[in-house]
Amino acid sequence: MSTLVAPKKEAADSIFNDKNLHAKNKVYQTKELNLWYGSNHALKQINLDIYENEVTAIIGPSGCGKSTYIKALNRMIEMVPSVKTSGEIQYRGRNIFDKRYGVEELRTKVGMVFQKPNPFPKSIYENVVYGPRIHGIRDKKVLNQIVEKSLKGAALWDEVKDRLQDNAYGLSGGQQQRLCIARCLAIEPDVILMDEPTSALDPISTLKVEELVQILKKEYSIIIVTHNMQQAARISDRTAFFLNGEVVEFAETDKIFSNPTDKRTEDYITGRFG
Amino acid sequence: MNLHQEEKAISVQELIQQKKSKSQNKIKSEKIVPVILLLTAIVSVLTTIGIVVTLFVETTTFFSHVSIKEFFTAQKWYPFSETQGSYGILPLISGTLKVALIAAVVAVPIGLAVAIFLSEYASDRTRRVIKPILEVLAGIPTIVYGFFALTFVTPVLREMIPSLQIFNALSPGIVIGIMITPMIASLSEDAMSSVPKVMKEGAYALGATKLEVAIKIVIPAAVSGIVASIVLAISRAIGETMIVAVAGGSTPNLSFDVTSSIQTMTAYIVQVSQGDAGYGTTIYYSIYAVGFTLFIFTLFMNMLAQFISKRFREEY
Numbered sequence: 001m002s003t004l005v006a007p008k009k010e011a012a013d014s015i016f017n018d019k020n021l022h023a024k025n026k027v028y029q030t031k032e033l034n035l036w037y038g039s040n041h042a043l044k045q046i047n048l049d050i051y052e053n054e055v056t057a058i059i060g061p062s063g064c065g066k067s068t069y070i071k072a073l074n075r076m077i078e079m080v081p082s083v084k085t086s087g088e089i090q091y092r093g094r095n096i097f098d099k100r101y102g103v104e105e106l107r108t109k110v111g112m113v114f115q116k117p118n119p120f121p122k123s124i125y126e127n128v129v130y131g132p133r134i135h136g137i138r139d140k141k142v143l144n145q146i147v148e149k150s151l152k153g154a155a156l157w158d159e160v161k162d163r164l165q166d167n168a169y170g171l172s173g174g175q176q177q178r179l180c181i182a183r184c185l186a187i188e189p190d191v192i193l194m195d196e197p198t199s200a201l202d203p204i205s206t207l208k209v210e211e212l213v214q215i216l217k218k219e220y221s222i223i224i225v226t227h228n229m230q231q232a233a234r235i236s237d238r239t240a241f242f243l244n245g246e247v248v249e250f251a252e253t254d255k256i257f258s259n260p261t262d263k264r265t266e267d268y269i270t271g272r273f274g
Numbered sequence: 275m276n277l278h279q280e281e282k283a284i285s286v287q288e289l290i291q292q293k294k295s296k297s298q299n300k301i302k303s304e305k306i307v308p309v310i311l312l313l314t315a316i317v318s319v320l321t322t323i324g325i326v327v328t329l330f331v332e333t334t335t336f337f338s339h340v341s342i343k344e345f346f347t348a349q350k351w352y353p354f355s356e357t358q359g360s361y362g363i364l365p366l367i368s369g370t371l372k373v374a375l376i377a378a379v380v381a382v383p384i385g386l387a388v389a390i391f392l393s394e395y396a397s398d399r400t401r402r403v404i405k406p407i408l409e410v411l412a413g414i415p416t417i418v419y420g421f422f423a424l425t426f427v428t429p430v431l432r433e434m435i436p437s438l439q440i441f442n443a444l445s446p447g448i449v450i451g452i453m454i455t456p457m458i459a460s461l462s463e464d465a466m467s468s469v470p471k472v473m474k475e476g477a478y479a480l481g482a483t484k485l486e487v488a489i490k491i492v493i494p495a496a497v498s499g500i501v502a503s504i505v506l507a508i509s510r511a512i513g514e515t516m517i518v519a520v521a522g523g524s525t526p527n528l529s530f531d532v533t534s535s536i537q538t539m540t541a542y543i544v545q546v547s548q549g550d551a552g553y554g555t556t557i558y559y560s561i562y563a564v565g566f567t568l569f570i571f572t573l574f575m576n577m578l579a580q581f582i583s584k585r586f587r588e589e590y
Binding site (some may be wrong): 011074076079081105106107108111112116118119120121122130131133134135180183187195234 | 281398399400470473475476477478479480481482483490491494495
């Protein structure tokens, strides 16, 4: 497609990436997904694949459906009473909208980090062990190990190891968000969904979370919704551009930002709207 | 055209100025309204002070007839006996507490269950149907509850417990429990509904079920509001009058027995004020002493509720 007009080197890159693309496993396959809030058609014919151990960024202007899409991936969207869907989202080959698919089972595999840090009003320790506890892990020793591992995984251990029993609300916003990531890691999910995880954070905390995402993708598949295009460019391997409930373009991040196929993508990433 | 231009020439600011100069009344009312509001506030404060002062003055008169020691330690309440009158409030307190305790045993589990159902499980439509019904339950006159206890609950209970007397603590206790259930349900539901949605989402996203979210996230976060609602409801049960006056009997007894006739502090006050105890007699003053004790009880409970809701608040 656009490789025809692109310089040679990039064309070569693109081919290389395409090969890579086939080698990688797909975590999620979205097929003809439509979603309505009441009569508002919020997602239209979405087809999108998410690959293992990659960071997939979803960008687009407000109201384009990017948050709706990410919340559909762990069925959190069903908490909105008037939601209807059609089409499929396959997670590891199983349709998550299948009636036999337990939503708790899905969410045990697919963790989520929210826009605003939302720790529980409990101690740091209790926040991390909440997930393992509800899934039946009671052994104190195991829980202690989980806490250390998860907090280390979220790059928070050194800052809080001496005050695990303090209330989580005493932490700074950035620390709270990393605690939420640790809480998510504690059940060792397969996928981590991040819904604008840095939009409520200061630049330094944002940087820390971004660095963390780079480390986490070695073990997890990450899907991140972001308002910030530079962030998508910095941290993601693949980027999907949403507009008015449709996927306008989905490609390797390098390609989307250097050589977008669609005029609308180009207008958006160059800051002409949005 | 000319006219139009003239109209246009007047700016909005000028129009506002014109209006302002005309409406001096508005400025006056701005000054008068707060004064009226303050006066109404003062009326209610003065009423409260008046009631407390009356209670206190009449109670001191009572204690010039009967010693404080007798009042709080004597184990018999025989105000009507001329020869061996005894004014020990313990039997009345025991009657009151028995009824309040039974009411709490009934109302706390049911009220909390309803609150959890409404805030976590019920759809918007179900909630819209159930909440008004609960409020109707709270609005039924207590005399109706009283006869419900006496003519329906007591006979049913006597089928199960043959030794139950016609007047007893159990039946009014249960019915008061039914009466305060909506209060616990409604106030607890308010507390649970105000737990931020994002916090619940955090738990749901970890694969928690609704029950796990309700018990481990919502209730702990709302515990101050829940406990406060329970304490307020019990304080209401302590102060409840008609139900116990109708179905509880008028036999003050210091015991833990719930099957026999009792008398609560409130029921005693009703009994005396209906009867022909003359002004100035010890019996007449005794209702103030009992009322004062009751006031201390409910005041204590309300303060406890406030203390608890501050102390156990999970900050978020």
